[in-house]
Amino acid sequence: MTDHLFERAAIIGPGLIGSSLSRALRKAGVVKSLVAYDKNPATSARAKEIGVVDEAATDFAGAVSKADLIVIAAPVGAIGEIASAVNDHAQSGALIIDVGSVKGAVAEAAAQLREDISFVPCHPVAGTEQSGPDAGFAELFDDRWCIITPLDRPDEAYKTAINKAKTLWERIGAHVEFMDPAHHDLALAVTSHLPHLIAFTLVGAADDVESVAQAEVVKYSAGGFRDFTRIAASDPIMWRDVFLKNREAVLEVLGRFSEELAVMQRAIRWGDGEALEKAFTRGRSLRRAIVDAGQETAEPNFGRDKDGQ
């Protein structure tokens, strides 16, 4: 039995997401063979060494030119340049997808490519705080959402490409949603970019209270702080690019957050217990909805205190 969707996939950037996708595509039989390319040859060599891909290419053109699926799994700041290089070397009919967290910038880059190849921008909303080929795993996309923001191209070839991209994600366990890039960038600013910015900021600010030693921050982190360090441990380059490329939407939702924070600050200063209690009551129902939607574990403390349950 063979129901490969693709003969040969080129994974540009086999890091956490790229290598997870490699593993998932192979496990689900979506592709027949896989080649990895990375601007750092040690990364693609490592992906080959641990069996995530069949081949590590040192030559970009060689990797891309024989592939019918090209996955750009690089920080969003690099996608434009890589797309342009893909444009120079891809074979006719190739499907190109990315996995970037900002889609407006990717849509602009994708619209520049030749008409005989199809770039379908994708964002699988999944990840961990770790990086590199070793950190990936095939089940990363299981039950997670992948947002596709297709170009406005009326040709049949592109419509077919969109469907193939959709099928690809569904075959590896993800749910697919279509969206326009601007709405994606605002929605993800709320659910991903602002939370990361806040976590990075909180972890940074903990260093600033001179009279509290870092050893104390570490010891008493179970009071809540440790939760924030998970996403604050995420890849700095990837996140730098997200904020550079999604500036408008991030500043918009950050403005809303700062207003809300000022309201809380005033309630604390004035001793307004009623306002605080009312504000704090909103959290439980939203968490319950997220658990019910299969996007979070129901176990207390994320289940990390297993022996305690």
Place this chain on the structure above:
Amino acid sequence: MTDHLFERAAIIGPGLIGSSLSRALRKAGVVKSLVAYDKNPATSARAKEIGVVDEAATDFAGAVSKADLIVIAAPVGAIGEIASAVNDHAQSGALIIDVGSVKGAVAEAAAQLREDISFVPCHPVAGTEQSGPDAGFAELFDDRWCIITPLDRPDEAYKTAINKAKTLWERIGAHVEFMDPAHHDLALAVTSHLPHLIAFTLVGAADDVESVAQAEVVKYSAGGFRDFTRIAASDPIMWRDVFLKNREAVLEVLGRFSEELAVMQRAIRWGDGEALEKAFTRGRSLRRAIVDAGQETAEPNFGRDKDGQ
């Protein structure tokens, strides 16, 4: 063999912390028998029903007057009043501890009590986002830190009481640290109170972006948002009281956070990638220190995607 430290413990408020402590004290053989009292009789009855205590008292004076250990496990806003009632009914020689997250206010209340009883303020830095007797478990304090902020009382009886309190926590798996109340309140403002305030605020602010539906917030929460909903699901009354009772320290660290956030906002607005990358790089080392100190799991995503590893 019997090495009970106490004959009879009265647990005032057998919720998440109170019932976890009941379970732990019994499991470690620290107390011989346990009685629970709660201002809501259904809560103490439930604690008895699930076997967390031997007895559910409907009469406060009766519960307290026969106990040699009295645990006040109530929101910090209620501790003063409960301490005063304990003062009216406790037997001579009783040890009183609390588990409150703010210690300045507790120290003031504790200093008002009779000299033949000893109130040793305690704060076990442990918890989950859940509430009530059913949410507790004996291992909650395992490898967590308990901060004791003793009164400045020179008598031998009080020194003995401090040691008994220390032994109690160590017998149930916690590490003990001594601190003055003001330093506790600042350190915990950093590691616990500010993180909770930020999480409550972020979850609240997600409602405010009109064009992003709550269904989208839920679906794409795996991008980072879901992490914040855990502590934002914590008990609203408990947290209201924390902010009312630790106003000064919280406003101080919140000021630092807001400054840092303004710096990040400017870096985003100006497209200063170097500043962002530098700020984002700090997170990994702090998380590693927390994992190394045994205060956090090393597994990616808190280990909640178990099947994915």
